[in-house]
Amino acid sequence: MEGGHRMWERYSRQILFDGIGEEGQRKLQNKHVLIVGAGALGTGNAEVLTRSGVGRITIVDRDYVEISNLQRQQLYTERDAIDRIPKAIAAQKRLREINPNVEVNGKIIDVTVEEIDQLVSDVDLMIDATDNFDIRFLINDTAQKHRIPWIYGGCVSSYGLSFTIIPGETPCLSCLLETIPLGGATCDTVGVISPTVQMVVAYQTVEAMKILVEDFESVRRKLVSFDLWNNEQSTLDVSRLKKEGCPSCGESPVYPYLSYENQTKTAVLCGRNTVQIRPPKKIDRDLHALVKQLEKQGGTIEQNPFLVTYHYVDRRVVFFKDGRVLIHGMKDIVEAKKIYHQLLG
Amino acid sequence: MVLHVNGEKRELSNDIQTISDLLNHYKLTDKKIIVELNANIVDPSQHIETLIQDGDRVELVHFVGGG
Numbered sequence: 001m002e003g004g005h006r007m008w009e010r011y012s013r014q015i016l017f018d019g020i021g022e023e024g025q026r027k028l029q030n031k032h033v034l035i036v037g038a039g040a041l042g043t044g045n046a047e048v049l050t051r052s053g054v055g056r057i058t059i060v061d062r063d064y065v066e067i068s069n070l071q072r073q074q075l076y077t078e079r080d081a082i083d084r085i086p087k088a089i090a091a092q093k094r095l096r097e098i099n100p101n102v103e104v105n106g107k108i109i110d111v112t113v114e115e116i117d118q119l120v121s122d123v124d125l126m127i128d129a130t131d132n133f134d135i136r137f138l139i140n141d142t143a144q145k146h147r148i149p150w151i152y153g154g155c156v157s158s159y160g161l162s163f164t165i166i167p168g169e170t171p172c173l174s175c176l177l178e179t180i181p182l183g184g185a186t187c188d189t190v191g192v193i194s195p196t197v198q199m200v201v202a203y204q205t206v207e208a209m210k211i212l213v214e215d216f217e218s219v220r221r222k223l224v225s226f227d228l229w230n231n232e233q234s235t236l237d238v239s240r241l242k243k244e245g246c247p248s249c250g251e252s253p254v255y256p257y258l259s260y261e262n263q264t265k266t267a268v269l270c271g272r273n274t275v276q277i278r279p280p281k282k283i284d285r286d287l288h289a290l291v292k293q294l295e296k297q298g299g300t301i302e303q304n305p306f307l308v309t310y311h312y313v314d315r316r317v318v319f320f321k322d323g324r325v326l327i328h329g330m331k332d333i334v335e336a337k338k339i340y341h342q343l344l345g
Numbered sequence: 346m347v348l349h350v351n352g353e354k355r356e357l358s359n360d361i362q363t364i365s366d367l368l369n370h371y372k373l374t375d376k377k378i379i380v381e382l383n384a385n386i387v388d389p390s391q392h393i394e395t396l397i398q399d400g401d402r403v404e405l406v407h408f409v410g411g412g
Contacts, residue, residue, distance in 0.1 A: 037412060041412040042412075128412070129412050131411055131412045132410050133408075133410055154408060154409040154410055154411060154412055155409060155411050156409045156410075156411040161406060161408070161409065176379065181376070181410070223379070225351075225406045225407075227351070230353075231353060232350070232351035232352060233352055234351040234405070234406055235404075236379060236381050237384075237386075238386065240386055241386065
């Protein structure tokens with residue numbers, strides 16, 4: 001730990017800022033933030049909050065760094081992509097370099113009901129940096145159940161939006177959307193430019209700071225959206241959309257997205273032309289034993305401490321220690337399952 | 346017809362008479378969207394019958410998943 005003087009020097013410009021001050025800085029240092037996702041929004045949010053001196057940051061992600069991430073995912077380097085380092089690990093390393101006073105924990109996991117319940121046990125705020133609505137509805141129900149504020153962010157092309165959800169006060173995601181939106185444009189179909197990401201990150205992190213220093217009065221209650229290329233912006237008062245009968249935040253909540261039936265076991269990753277398969281039960285895969293087994297089947301194998309990549313005919317299959325398997329080059333879940341069983345029995 | 350869409354002045358065809366027409370024009374019909382007309386949120390069930398007029402202020406916010 002740095003001594004008191006240097007510590008304050010590090011944060012001096014932020015302490016000079018009226019909205020934070022010394023008291024705010026102390027509050028920041030006693031808070032724990034969970035960032036769900038370590039892609040573009042996740043790395044942007046994590047860097048700002050790490051530099052600002054939040055006490056603890058947990059950042060979770062299920063994927064590894066690829067070359068197409070580097071244009072906008074600010075914590076990663078070319079080397080991380082070449083070595084296929086899991087994003088949670090690469091982010092953790094860089095964030096600890098930036099500010100060793102923050103307790104940063106990166107976790108390689110695919111967040112489902114089971115994991116999120118453990119993750120939020122002592123969390124003050126959740127930041128949504130995910131790329132799909134299945135997980136956002138899970139975050140939304142968890143936030144309501146445990147009364148934890150969370151900050152939605154989304155972006156594609158030059159368009160982005162953000163909304164801060166405070167249980168008991170604002171409408172929740174279910175109030176605004178009712179059901180999980182299907183389809184729609186993704187970063188992989190229409191692309192995304194870095195300024196869009198940075199703008200959403202700015203909206204999310206400033207809200208995070210307000211919540212962490214407990215200045216709830218200053219929290220932006222409106223839904224904000226913008227299109228940077230077309231010079232449009234909009235703020236919408238959505239308070240009227242809060243529903244008394246909402247299954248997630250209403251008078252008798254049932255938290256529908258926390259029930260087992262609503263969980264996705266197999267997922268096509270956001271436009272990545274990749275299918276993810278999760279074993280029914282969490283396992284700790286022995287990667288050495290796996291490599292020996294795969295060697296018998298031919299093909300080429302690459303390995304780092306976190307995952308094994310297997311090139312098999314024209315497919316690339318990646319095995320994680322937690323049991324998950326990514327099958328690249330396809331969107332067909334049935335075909336992906338076939339390959340999974342062929343390789344693992 | 347001139348509308349203020351998300352803060353920007355837009356010259357639009359007079360064929361656009363309702364919120365639904367406007368959403369069609371912007372190809373937003375299949376998206377999760379919140380529409381505000383002159384500072385009032387319009388219930389999605391009313392999009393077809395809600396008329397828009399010259400000078401109206403419309404805010405269109407659609408939800409996207411990327412991140």
